Amino acid sequence: MLSRTADHLYWMSRYTERAENLARLLDVTYQMSLVPKSVAAENQNWGAILALNSLESRFAEAYDTVNADNVLRFMVMDPNNISSIYSCLRAARENAHAVRGTLTSETWESCNMTWLEIRDQKFEQILSSGIGQFFEWVKLRSAVIRGVTFGTMLQDEAQHFIRLGGLIERADNTARILDVKYHVLRTNGDEGATDFYQWGALLRSLSAFEVYRKVYRDVITPARVAELLMLRLDMPRSLHACTRGIVRVLESIKNGQSAETERLAGILHAHIHYARIDDILARGLHEYLTDFMDRIYELGEGISHDFLMPAT
Amino acid sequence: MKTTFFNEMYEAGGAVRPHYQAYAEWLTATPAERIERKRAEADIAFHRVGITFAVYGEESGKERLIPFDIVPRIIPANEWQTLHGGLRQRIKALNAFLHDIYHDQHILDAGHIPREQVLNNAQFRPEMMGIDVAAGIYAHIAGVDLVRAGSDGKDGEFYVLEDNLRVPSGVSYMIEDRKMMMRLFPELFSRHKIAPVQHYPDMLLENLRTVAPLGVSDPTVVLLTPGAYNSAYFEHTFLAQQMGVELVEGRDLFVDDDTVFMRTTRGPQRVDVIYRRLDDDFLDPLAFRKDSMLGVPGLLSAYRAGRVTLANAIGTGVADDKSIYPYVPEMIRFYLGEEPLLNNVPTYMLRKPDDLKYVLEHLPELVVKEVHGAGGYGMLVGPASTREQIENFRLRIIAAPEKYIAQPTLALSNCPTFVESGIAPRHVDLRPFVLSGKNIDMVPGGLTRVALREGSLVVNSSQGGGTKDTWVLED
Numbered sequence: 181m182l183s184r185t186a187d188h189l190y191w192m193s194r195y196t197e198r199a200e201n202l203a204r205l206l207d208v209t210y211q212m213s214l215v216p217k218s219v220a221a222e223n224q225n226w227g228a229i230l231a232l233n234s235l236e237s238r239f240a241e242a243y244d245t246v247n248a249d250n251v252l253r254f255m256v257m258d259p260n261n262i263s264s265i266y267s268c269l270r271a272a273r274e275n276a277h278a279v280r281g282t283l284t285s286e287t288w289e290s291c292n293m294t295w296l297e298i299r300d301q302k303f304e305q306i307l308s309s310g311i312g313q314f315f316e317w318v319k320l321r322s323a324v325i326r327g328v329t330f331g332t333m334l335q336d337e338a339q340h341f342i343r344l345g346g347l348i349e350r351a352d353n354t355a356r357i358l359d360v361k362y363h364v365l366r367t368n369g370d371e372g373a374t375d376f377y378q379w380g381a382l383l384r385s386l387s388a389f390e391v392y393r394k395v396y397r398d399v400i401t402p403a404r405v406a407e408l409l410m411l412r413l414d415m416p417r418s419l420h421a422c423t424r425g426i427v428r429v430l431e432s433i434k435n436g437q438s439a440e441t442e443r444l445a446g447i448l449h450a451h452i453h454y455a456r457i458d459d460i461l462a463r464g465l466h467e468y469l470t471d472f473m474d475r476i477y478e479l480g481e482g483i484s485h486d487f488l489m490p491a492t
Numbered sequence: 493m494k495t496t497f498f499n500e501m502y503e504a505g506g507a508v509r510p511h512y513q514a515y516a517e518w519l520t521a522t523p524a525e526r527i528e529r530k531r532a533e534a535d536i537a538f539h540r541v542g543i544t545f546a547v548y549g550e551e552s553g554k555e556r557l558i559p560f561d562i563v564p565r566i567i568p569a570n571e572w573q574t575l576h577g578g579l580r581q582r583i584k585a586l587n588a589f590l591h592d593i594y595h596d597q598h599i600l601d602a603g604h605i606p607r608e609q610v611l612n613n614a615q616f617r618p619e620m621m622g623i624d625v626a627a628g629i630y631a632h633i634a635g636v637d638l639v640r641a642g643s644d645g646k647d648g649e650f651y652v653l654e655d656n657l658r659v660p661s662g663v664s665y666m667i668e669d670r671k672m673m674m675r676l677f678p679e680l681f682s683r684h685k686i687a688p689v690q691h692y693p694d695m696l697l698e699n700l701r702t703v704a705p706l707g708v709s710d711p712t713v714v715l716l717t718p719g720a721y722n723s724a725y726f727e728h729t730f731l732a733q734q735m736g737v738e739l740v741e742g743r744d745l746f747v748d749d750d751t752v753f754m755r756t757t758r759g760p761q762r763v764d765v766i767y768r769r770l771d772d773d774f775l776d777p778l779a780f781r782k783d784s785m786l787g788v789p790g791l792l793s794a795y796r797a798g799r800v801t802l803a804n805a806i807g808t809g810v811a812d813d814k815s816i817y818p819y820v821p822e823m824i825r826f827y828l829g830e831e832p833l834l835n836n837v838p839t840y841m842l843r844k845p846d847d848l849k850y851v852l853e854h855l856p857e858l859v860v861k862e863v864h865g866a867g868g869y870g871m872l873v874g875p876a877s878t879r880e881q882i883e884n885f886r887l888r889i890i891a892a893p894e895k896y897i898a899q900p901t902l903a904l905s906n907c908p909t910f911v912e913s914g915i916a917p918r919h920v921d922l923r924p925f926v927l928s929g930k931n932i933d934m935v936p937g938g939l940t941r942v943a944l945r946e947g948s949l950v951v952n953s954s955q956g957g958g959t960k961d962t963w964v965l966e967d
Contacts, residue, residue: 281733
């Protein structure tokens, strides 16, 4: 397969996944904001989202205050913010457009429809019909694209690169969401009912609430939430599941120069595979997740170098 | 000057022509609501599939749908036979001409075409002199524009308007229109014997494989596109997918030791035949436009070494240039010793003082075109223009007469077409796609374009034209 084609497929998948996870992150922040607390604390939560994506300065160029309305506007529909859901879906569609001949018509059409639908929306409209409903729509569209892709496309190289893009992005995003929310929840620190709702919202945003109940059959504790989202292999959005997927895909696409990238992926996977949540928490979750995100970034660079933009 | 036009469906007296009989009966019997519903269905389907084209000069990246009309353009078998023969003859002669002017230039020596007309033509590529291309074919894919002129009284005769030997487009609409008609109105296809067109990509691939460089038994064919922002990008992806070949951009290819390779996830892979949808100027920044980001450095060198086939060849533009067009009948006589089967439109060449004088005196009656223009840009349709437009154009002509040719305004035939007020006659043309390799062949019919604005004679999609399914009936 052409390297450029693989590149477009990989990024189509990354941007779709990124839009979905951004919707998840904004959704949980929004849900948490419904639980009464001080205005300052709430705005801090919204600010954390900007910090997470290193967007503070760009945000400050266009908006004067950090609050729910502005951050949502910026992260959902602002075409000038390349990290907004709007921009991600546009980028996903542009990548798909560049390789539409490689996609099944169903995959292309679902990607194109998603873009056409969001393109015609206004932020005010989204707010008035309920922002939660909008986040549901984003997640649903992502699920549709994923379902149609894996349900219709030949299981060949093209599919491997689509899968790889999704896994890399998801690993990074799950780590990010957990990092920012775990930190906020731990420092807010009030026990009891509030806490339950907050952790519940985090789990729900990662479609993990029912899963948690099923796995632990017990009250929600921060350590278990971290364990579920990081170490459980059977939890599809966990770091473990993602890294194992990455190792497997790399095995099927490996070429003459990808040995080092495979090695990096293998180490990262082993790291998570044999980790214990108590050790991670004792050493510091934030440090662990930061390191994980760095390694995922490195892995992405390796994949680009070996497969997507090879030197001649 | 009031003209009555030849109508594809109706005779002068209003009777339905025999080859439209079955369709007319169906149309009468089909409720208007059903047709309206089907039209809406077609619209949604085209949008969803994304069969769109980009329009130059509008907001960048903006895409429009090419309007599709559900009344087919029907061509009876015997008429197609004539066209088929005429097209083969014409393309054969044009390929012979290209081979000749890039080798011995017999036709120039014989004095049939003024030497400077060819050698000073911007489309003439000296780099091609003496190069032997595979199978001696230059124009592997030609999109010949035909119009039917003449008024009601006489039988409308077909004229060749342009030969389009560079990178003609539109064949994907021919195929998609057929697919749409079969989906919307399957019953029509059981009532008529309509020659199929959907095998065009197969024919194209086979044709491209036969012109691979010598010694390559299982050639790798690719389609080279300028990229996603090109107006015909949909077609490029469509054809690549239908043929099962890679759709490449310049940056996907590189030349090493006069051999062309593409960059793949498994390492470099050799490329033998490039169906390029990129103009000559952009093909190789080392040889042509240095600022081209779309081409492949070293491609010309690999091509000249005979290590890769380009389809179409470099330098075909000199044969479809509007200043060379008037000489095509002469080429047919010279190379084939035959009389042309298809008509040329009488053409005034404004570099000639007599022609210039005549044209300036008759601007309101004539169509004036830029010699190197295409796509309906930069032309004047005298009868459809205001006095002011004509006077503005007059100044442009006087400033550089050699840049223009003029032709009588052809009374383009009409075909019934759905418009807001119902069914009304609109002007149409026809672009068959002629493939040349070991043989010359084509699928029956081609793309019918229709000028949707009332009275308009410009059918280009960039100027508000639409398309129709084109049926060649089998006996």
